Amino acid sequence: MNAIPFAWRSLRRQPARAALGILGVAAVGALLFDMLLLSNGLVLSMRDMLDRAGFDLRVTATDALPGQGPRLPKGLATAQAIAALPTVQAAMALRFADATLEVPGRAPLESGFQGVGGAGIRPWTVLRGRELATAGDVLINENVARTLGVEPGATLRLRPTCAGNDSLPAQTVTVAGVAKLPFDTLTAATVIASMETMATACGGDDSGDADLIMVGSRPDAEGNAGSDAAARAIAAAVPELKVLTNEELVGRLERGGFSYFRQISTVLTTVTLSFAVLLITVLLTVSVNQRLGDIAALRALGFSRGRVVSDVLSESGLIVGIGGLLSLPLGWGLAQLLDVILKRIPGLPAEAHFFVFAGEAVALHIVLLAATAVAAALYPVWIVARLPIAATLRNEVVS
Amino acid sequence: MTTATQSAGGPGTTTSAAPAVIEATHITRVFPMASGQVTAVADISLTIAPGDHLAIRGPSGCGKSTLLHMLGCVDTASSGTLLFNGRDVATLSDRDRSLLRLTQIGFVFQRFFLLPMLTAWENIELPQAESGVGKAERRERTRELLDYVGLGKRAGHRPSELSGGEMQRVAIARALANRPRLLLADEPTGELDRTTGDQIAALLDRVNADGTAMVLVTHDPSLADRCQRVLTMRDGRVESETTR
Ligand SMILES: Nc1ncnc2c1ncn2[C@@H]1O[C@H](COP(=O)(O)OP(=O)(O)OP(=O)(O)O)[C@@H](O)[C@H]1O
Ligand SMILES: [Mg+2]
Numbered sequence: 001m002n003a004i005p006f007a008w009r010s011l012r013r014q015p016a017r018a019a020l021g022i023l024g025v026a027a028v029g030a031l032l033f034d035m036l037l038l039s040n041g042l043v044l045s046m047r048d049m050l051d052r053a054g055f056d057l058r059v060t061a062t063d064a065l066p067g068q069g070p071r072l073p074k075g076l077a078t079a080q081a082i083a084a085l086p087t088v089q090a091a092m093a094l095r096f097a098d099a100t101l102e103v104p105g106r107a108p109l110e111s112g113f114q115g116v117g118g119a120g121i122r123p124w125t126v127l128r129g130r131e132l133a134t135a136g137d138v139l140i141n142e143n144v145a146r147t148l149g150v151e152p153g154a155t156l157r158l159r160p161t162c163a164g165n166d167s168l169p170a171q172t173v174t175v176a177g178v179a180k181l182p183f184d185t186l187t188a189a190t191v192i193a194s195m196e197t198m199a200t201a202c203g204g205d206d207s208g209d210a211d212l213i214m215v216g217s218r219p220d221a222e223g224n225a226g227s228d229a230a231a232r233a234i235a236a237a238v239p240e241l242k243v244l245t246n247e248e249l250v251g252r253l254e255r256g257g258f259s260y261f262r263q264i265s266t267v268l269t270t271v272t273l274s275f276a277v278l279l280i281t282v283l284l285t286v287s288v289n290q291r292l293g294d295i296a297a298l299r300a301l302g303f304s305r306g307r308v309v310s311d312v313l314s315e316s317g318l319i320v321g322i323g324g325l326l327s328l329p330l331g332w333g334l335a336q337l338l339d340v341i342l343k344r345i346p347g348l349p350a351e352a353h354f355f356v357f358a359g360e361a362v363a364l365h366i367v368l369l370a371a372t373a374v375a376a377a378l379y380p381v382w383i384v385a386r387l388p389i390a391a392t393l394r395n396e397v398v399s
Numbered sequence: 400m401t402t403a404t405q406s407a408g409g410p411g412t413t414t415s416a417a418p419a420v421i422e423a424t425h426i427t428r429v430f431p432m433a434s435g436q437v438t439a440v441a442d443i444s445l446t447i448a449p450g451d452h453l454a455i456r457g458p459s460g461c462g463k464s465t466l467l468h469m470l471g472c473v474d475t476a477s478s479g480t481l482l483f484n485g486r487d488v489a490t491l492s493d494r495d496r497s498l499l500r501l502t503q504i505g506f507v508f509q510r511f512f513l514l515p516m517l518t519a520w521e522n523i524e525l526p527q528a529e530s531g532v533g534k535a536e537r538r539e540r541t542r543e544l545l546d547y548v549g550l551g552k553r554a555g556h557r558p559s560e561l562s563g564g565e566m567q568r569v570a571i572a573r574a575l576a577n578r579p580r581l582l583l584a585d586e587p588t589g590e591l592d593r594t595t596g597d598q599i600a601a602l603l604d605r606v607n608a609d610g611t612a613m614v615l616v617t618h619d620p621s622l623a624d625r626c627q628r629v630l631t632m633r634d635g636r637v638e639s640e641t642t643r
Contacts, residue, residue: 001517001521001524001525001528009517010516012516013515013516293510293512294512294514297506297508297512298514299473300471300500300506300508301500301501301505301506301525301526301573301574302497302498302499302500302501302504302526302529302530302577303497303501304493304494304497304498305494305497307529389468389473389474390464390465390468390474393464393473393508393585394464394465394468396510396512397464397509397510397585397586397589
């Protein structure tokens, strides 16, 4: 009987102790798993959202995050010039403003107002109705549709606030469709129009300035993303502008506010693992101390030091292994619950997730638990390894 | 009959066809304690030949168990030499000493020390598996040993389901599992009633008669009287040795 079945028998001999250990590891392991998912979840989720939006490059005037820096002068024309580059598939100029939406019989609704220009891919999905077609068309998101009780075909009054000017007259616009936007928050009210419609609404300010140009690169001959080639081509064509790949954007988020999650997760992971180590160490130490006579007898019968040590290690491994297996579904379930709670934080895109399943997190989870099993076994292993055989046998009889 | 305290035969004298199992020369065991040294075994020389049947007796605390532990290579002498099969035990690594115990020495304890989570069968199989005996051979040997100790029908029972005498039988079978040259027993009947103790003594006699050298530590004169040699200790020394 080698060490693992032997350890298994030892565990089964004391089912309550074994169950305590396994459940303890399952609970601690679930928390650990969640911490690992949390440490990178939002970043992975953002990357996924960026990729799904169909654009892999962002062009802005400065290094500030899109929408937070100065405008791009002649953004629409620049977008068209970029779209003409051979490495580029589509370029869309985007301008951000605010608006108050009014429908008779309803309270006015404060809303985000986005103007888009340029041909090609659209980041949104039209849920009902149709795409923007003629001047005066707008797309609204579900929150606007619900709050104002409007559907495609309806009209509404849009009073924009453009570049800080909030005394502009209201325009009548037609709801072409209801769309789902990738970066909308749960509560966001958003209305989208063409840049021309926006310029008209903003009092004929038709300079075509944009906050951001979103670019979709053309995949290379092998079908790989052509982000880098497109980024180089854009930088050469419009050297005064900044080009940001999705990767770089995610990197910035990671170094910025998102790094808090990693820090919190590291601290909590350490605390969690320490608890696991303590729990298993205590259980194994108690168990080993109860069996010193048996262990000394085995040594007297010729079991090597390595063998009795591997028995203890196997026992630790079994407790942590079984508990660790249980911890994965438990942790995943808990993550769903926590995700729902955390997503209520205002200002987050509705599509964002804090806990994103990742193979790396599972791998790290396994590595950390394996290290826990070894660390937890260190003290009991030390007891067993330096056990004086003769003195222990004698003590067992004398006591 | 009483002979000299120290048996003849120093290291290197085993030139006969069957070398001595053990040759201990001037072995001493000192325990350093905070309150001063305790000399548990003082300058004992002893030869155990194949098939020997030796009892060690003496008052409590005279060093019987300490001597037995040194003979069984679970404890090392503070001074003196101990040869097992002609090899100096002190020069062996912990691993080699374990291997020596596994293959050459059987231990029977007063408290049995059967593993509680294993059946009688598994307890007997365990040392064989550890020494790498194949499955089929193990099965045959275990069956043979269970029959030998009269527990053929209790193979699947755990220690908690056996009486003290039965447990000691399983322990004896386990000690014999790897066909040791030497069987050591410290108070093997210490936890048993008279009748059961006699049965165990008879079983041990049979083991010795079948060729295994045996050293017993006992307080029980009737058990000691069954042995061919009786060593009486006092204060860590051999007071007398009688041979029948
Ligand atoms: N590990 C040890 N540390 C300190 N002293 C020890 C140790 N082992 C034995 N001794 C001492 O050595 C002496 C002999 O002990 P030992 O156990 O060999 O006696 P014993 O003859 O077997 O006694 P008993 O018949 O009661 O079992 C005792 O004084 C004991 O206290
Ligand atoms: Mg003793």
